Amino acid sequence: MVARLVALLLVSVVLVGLLLHNQRIVKPLKVSGHIEADEIRVGSRVGGRIASVPIVEGQHVSVGTLLVELEPFDLNERLAQASAEREARRATYEKLKAGFRTEEQAEAKADLQQFKARLDQLQRGPREQDVLAARARLRLAQAELELSRQRLARTRSLFKSNAANREDMDAAITQQTVAHETVQVRELELDLLLEGTRPEEIAAAEALAEKAKQQMLLRETGYRPEEIAEAKAALLAAEAAVAAIEDQRKELKVIAPLDGTIEAVDLQVGDLVGPNAPVISIMDTSTLWVRAYVPENKLSFKVGYQVVITVDSYPKERFQGHISFIARQAEFTPGNVQTPEERSKQVFRIKVVLDEGADRLRPGMSADVWLEPPE
Numbered sequence: 001m002v003a004r005l006v007a008l009l010l011v012s013v014v015l016v017g018l019l020l021h022n023q024r025i026v027k028p029l030k031v032s033g034h035i036e037a038d039e040i041r042v043g044s045r046v047g048g049r050i051a052s053v054p055i056v057e058g059q060h061v062s063v064g065t066l067l068v069e070l071e072p073f074d075l076n077e078r079l080a081q082a083s084a085e086r087e088a089r090r091a092t093y094e095k096l097k098a099g100f101r102t103e104e105q106a107e108a109k110a111d112l113q114q115f116k117a118r119l120d121q122l123q124r125g126p127r128e129q130d131v132l133a134a135r136a137r138l139r140l141a142q143a144e145l146e147l148s149r150q151r152l153a154r155t156r157s158l159f160k161s162n163a164a165n166r167e168d169m170d171a172a173i174t175q176q177t178v179a180h181e182t183v184q185v186r187e188l189e190l191d192l193l194l195e196g197t198r199p200e201e202i203a204a205a206e207a208l209a210e211k212a213k214q215q216m217l218l219r220e221t222g223y224r225p226e227e228i229a230e231a232k233a234a235l236l237a238a239e240a241a242v243a244a245i246e247d248q249r250k251e252l253k254v255i256a257p258l259d260g261t262i263e264a265v266d267l268q269v270g271d272l273v274g275p276n277a278p279v280i281s282i283m284d285t286s287t288l289w290v291r292a293y294v295p296e297n298k299l300s301f302k303v304g305y306q307v308v309i310t311v312d313s314y315p316k317e318r319f320q321g322h323i324s325f326i327a328r329q330a331e332f333t334p335g336n337v338q339t340p341e342e343r344s345k346q347v348f349r350i351k352v353v354l355d356e357g358a359d360r361l362r363p364g365m366s367a368d369v370w371l372e373p374p375e
Contacts, residue, residue: 028372033292035311035354037285037363039263041278046251048073050271055280057265061256067280068254068267075252079245086238093231099222108216115209123202126193134193138186145179152176260284283363288354289324290367293347296330298371307352308370311361319361321369325351 048070055067155172158164260282273279290309303326309319330346352369354361 028370029298030368030370030372031292031294031350032366032368033290033352035288035290035361035363035365035367037283037288040257040260040282040284041280042067042254042257042282043277043279044068044070044251044254044273045275046070046248047273047275047277048252050267050269050273051252052269053265053267055262055265057262059262060260061262061282062259063256065256066253067256067262068273070252070254070273072249072252075245075249079242079249082238082242082245086235086242089231089235089238093228093235096223096228096231100219105216105219108212108219112209112212112216115205115212118205118208131190131193134186134190138183138190141179141183141186145176145183148172148176148179254280256282258282258284259286285363286358288358288361288363290321290352290354290369292350292352292369293331294350294371296346296348299326299348301371302326305371308373309352309354309357310368310370311365313365314360319354319357321352321354321356323350324353325349 050068051071052069053067054069055061055065061067152172152175155164155168159166159169263281263283265280267273267279301323303323305323307321307323309321310317311319327349330348332346350369
């Protein structure tokens with residue numbers, strides 16, 4: 001009986017000792033969360049009708065992979081029109097910048113010389129030879145008039161003696177009339193030469209010569225800088241219009257911006273999608289991270305602190321990671337997060353990036369972040 005009591009007493013002492021020892025052991029701090037990855041939702045800025053969808057859900061894609069292609073509608077025609085307008089503006093700008101051709105300058109110079117010669121001629125008046133010739137023509141006309149008078153007198157005498165008929169008489173009268181008018185014309189021509197050029201004609205010639213001079217200067221100087229600047233601005237506007245349409249054409253193809261996995265595809269050929277609307281979801285699995293919450297009284301580490309991550313799928317493995325973010329403002333623990341502390345205490349959100357395991361771990365897996373080395 002005494003032996004049994006002694007044995008029970010020894011067992012009780014051992015149990016009490018083990019209990020006290022376990023109470024003195026402090027378990028390593030860990031917080032729980034879920035593995036996450038960045039999700040990129042891509043789309044087109046122009047929208048339109050789906051022409052092809054060459055990818056499927058779960059497919060791994062690389063940077064530059066074609067995800068969705070849209071029909072061009074009228075973009076090709078608009079681009080052709082804008083390109084033609086750009087070339088027309090370019091030709092105008094190059095023409096103004098180059099100035100007038102050599103042949104145009106020579107033509108303007110020849111016109112100026114022609115008008116100056118005409119002005120000089122009018123300012124000098126008739127030449128002496130012209131006056132002498134006019135006087136000679138007048139004397140000749142006067143002689144012809146005198147001759148016609150004598151012929152008319154003889155014809156009239158013959159007509160009275162019936163030696164000439166009425167036709168001869170009429171011809172003689174006509175010749176005298178013509179000779180008389182010719183004398184008057186020659187007298188007027190001589191008066192005009194003696195009077196000289198009228199001021200109105202000289203003024204008109206001066207105006208034409210000045211106009212020709214300005215035309216020649218314009219050809220030699222070229223176009224105004226304002227005209228060239230205007231043409232250049234029009235060219236730049238046309239080039240910008242072409243670039244805008246080319247950018248819209250590029251938006252017809254939705255390209256993968258990074259390496260990742262296609263998460264969701266709900267498109268068919270012929271569907272209509274709006275501009276600036278996400279059409280494909282890509283999961284960036286190259287960088288995995290865990291969102292977790294740390295009690296305020298355990299926040300004794302900094303960004304860059306190395307930690308160990310464990311997951312239920314690989315219970316015997318440990319994955320290295322580091323803390324890349326610590327919230328600056330405290331919050332209350334979300335209800336779905338398990339921590340060793342009471343939930344009423346304030347916590348700080350942290351982001352833990354996995355440095356390894358991206359090829360085996362998957363977003364959505366439960367994970368424990370060991371802030372202290374596990375046993």
